[in-house]
Amino acid sequence: MATTMSEPIARTSLHDQVVDRLRDMIVEGELDPDTRINEKALCERFGISRTPLREALKVLASEGLVELMPNRGATVASFTSEDLDETFPIIGALEALSGEIACEQITDTEIAEIRALHYQMVLHYQKGELHEYFQINQTIHEKILAATHNGTLTNIYNSLSGRVSPARFRANMSKPRWAEAVEEHENILKALEARDGQTLSRLLKTHLANKRESVREALFSEDGAAV
Amino acid sequence: MATTMSEPIARTSLHDQVVDRLRDMIVEGELDPDTRINEKALCERFGISRTPLREALKVLASEGLVELMPNRGATVASFTSEDLDETFPIIGALEALSGEIACEQITDTEIAEIRALHYQMVLHYQKGELHEYFQINQTIHEKILAATHNGTLTNIYNSLSGRVSPARFRANMSKPRWAEAVEEHENILKALEARDGQTLSRLLKTHLANKRESVREALFSEDGAAV
DNA sequence: TAGGCACATATTGAATTCAAAATAATGTGG
DNA sequence: CCACATTATTTTGAATTCAATATGTGCCTA
Incomplete structure (x- = not known):
């Protein structure tokens, strides 16, 4: 069974790196909750295209760290x-x-x-x-x-x-x-x-x-x- | 906080539908573990492009249902x-x-x-x-x-x-x-x-x-x- | 015939492109 | 001056394209 988060195995794929990096940014408070995440800006910052970024956002959404609103972008999930x-x-x-x-x-x-x-x-x-x-x-x-x-x-x-x-x-x-x-x-x-x-x-x-x-x-x- | 899996909220996005559909297929045993998932075939079957399918695979991988091998595709995770x-x-x-x-x-x-x-x-x-x-x-x-x-x-x-x-x-x-x-x-x-x-x-x-x-x-x- | 080796094919990962939707900006009438 | 409609711009979602990697096939040699 795939265990995705813990093992320090080979992180060749860009997608995985982006997930980790984004998670870190959220945990470190670099992204404010409830404010729209700017895909283009993040892509430029990471030097990647939107594809792997969007994949990462969807993974983080399934973890509950990110909230996706259809057609209206993603935000860091707030914690109530x-x-x-x-x-x-x-x-x-x-x-x-x-x-x-x-x-x-x-x-x-x-x-x-x-x-x-x-x-x-x-x-x-x-x-x-x-x-x-x-x-x-x-x-x-x-x-x-x-x-x-x-x-x-x-x-x-x-x-x-x-x-x-x-x-x-x-x-x-x-x-x-x-x-x-x-x-x-x-x-x-x-x-x-x-x-x-x-x-x-x-x-x-x-x-x-x-x-x-x-x-x-x-x-x-x-x-x-x-x- | 985003809770992704339970609520029966609006499933407008293709990506979400694909996640659900794939999950169902896995749970129903339609896809065999440890055999490579053919992206192209699945895309044709679902009538979609690879982008949303691959997003779905990555989400399911983070759930532990799917295993991703870098550059070598995805398989349904086996259960030992x-x-x-x-x-x-x-x-x-x-x-x-x-x-x-x-x-x-x-x-x-x-x-x-x-x-x-x-x-x-x-x-x-x-x-x-x-x-x-x-x-x-x-x-x-x-x-x-x-x-x-x-x-x-x-x-x-x-x-x-x-x-x-x-x-x-x-x-x-x-x-x-x-x-x-x-x-x-x-x-x-x-x-x-x-x-x-x-x-x-x-x-x-x-x-x-x-x-x-x-x-x-x-x-x-x-x-x-x-x- | 078995074991490689070179080449062709298919698959993957990620960037790019394009249509649809949402947001912002502009203009118009009250 | 404000409310609202209309048009431009941006952003999103998903398809397409393209390079890199892996897989498969036939050929050659021992």
């Missing part, structure tokens, strides 16, 4: 409070599953890696370095995912969390929530070390539920506008 | 025993989640619908009508999913289960497994009526785990070949 409520439970369920599987499969070395990352992350927390914290945080979740050796799971997870990750979402986090998150991670590490799949699964699920509220606050609190 | 082990736990987790959410949201009417379907399905079981049984079985799972009112969940679920559903997979089921499945469904209905999300979630998960073995047997037992 409703989308938050639809996606996070799913992400939570997938993380819970990954925790369960990981506990059965993970090696001591892999755990050691995650442990090292964890304490590095705690350090960033103590220094108040939010960006670096997020960076390592994401890496830890990716490591757990990788320990499942389930490429399909990884792909689906990445695709879903990609909808949430545009740069504007890595904004900020309240002090008490941050402390709580670190504590949750403390417990996640313990469960992983004990290879207690049930507990890890439960922890990850509530971790995600809390994160959802944290993201909601960061996104939809003051201005109320869907970004 | 490993794919089975990768997909079913995910489908199980998604069904478990859908059960949980459904219990919180489902109306009495919706439960009544499912109950009616359930007993219709039991009847088909007693008559030994496998095909009709599968049909209603799938409808029941779809109804539970629909009760979540989570379009994203529905899309991901459909996309995943689409990889398993090609016609050849609806082959057969052993007598004892069939009896077991019906009993599981009996309990699923009970949990739903009691709106016991925890139990329903657990039941669905094991239901899927059992189904995985049933499918494996049907697929990879005698000839051993990956279809």
Whole structure:
């Protein structure tokens, strides 16, 4: 079965490169949601014709990152409070599953890696370095995912969390929530070390539920506008 | 956020129609896995040019239904025993989640619908009508999913289960497994009526785990070949 | 006859072209 | 001056074209 997103296999085809590049641009916030994507401009920028660009847009639309309006072009999909409520439970369920599987499969070395990352992350927390914290945080979740050796799971997870990750979402986090998150991670590490799949699964699920509220606050609190 | 697969919205664009039509052909087993898809032939059959067909192929590749080899064309993705082990736990987790959410949201009417379907399905079981049984079985799972009112969940679920559903997979089921499945469904209905999300979630998960073995047997037992 | 080698054919990937639709600009009447 | 219709321009969707790559065929040689 073709797994399209994760493996770093030969990327000879222009089309694949464009998909990746466009996805990056969206995630990095270079393209604003709800404003029409100018095909011609993008083509010139990429130095390609419209054919591969349009193919890429259609793939990204099927991933949910792009919205296509017939005869009226494409836009970066906006992310609403409703989308938050639809996606996070799913992400939570997938993380819970990954925790369960990981506990059965993970090696001591892999755990050691995650442990090292964890304490590095705690350090960033103590220094108040939010960006670096997020960076390592994401890496830890990716490591757990990788320990499942389930490429399909990884792909689906990445695709879903990609909808949430545009740069504007890595904004900020309240002090008490941050402390709580670190504590949750403390417990996640313990469960992983004990290879207690049930507990890890439960922890990850509530971790995600809390994160959802944290993201909601960061996104939809003051201005109320869907970004 | 764009949800591409479920809503029955206006399908004006040729590209979307082709995606649906091709997906149907794959699921119905009209195209054999691992044999090259002839673009020209398909174009003539559909009465279209290669551009929209190739766009569709790329979308289906990102869904995992089609495999693209650079400069060597596309094939329907084959489904191996490993794919089975990768997909079913995910489908199980998604069904478990859908059960949980459904219990919180489902109306009495919706439960009544499912109950009616359930007993219709039991009847088909007693008559030994496998095909009709599968049909209603799938409808029941779809109804539970629909009760979540989570379009994203529905899309991901459909996309995943689409990889398993090609016609050849609806082959057969052993007598004892069939009896077991019906009993599981009996309990699923009970949990739903009691709106016991925890139990329903657990039941669905094991239901899927059992189904995985049933499918494996049907697929990879005698000839051993990956279809 | 089997194993390459050169050439012809077919298929793919991507650019270009063209018609249809939407958007912007212009002009006209109230 | 604004509302609306009409015309130009742009943008989209899809077919066509063209170069690059892969596949197939016949021929030659050992």
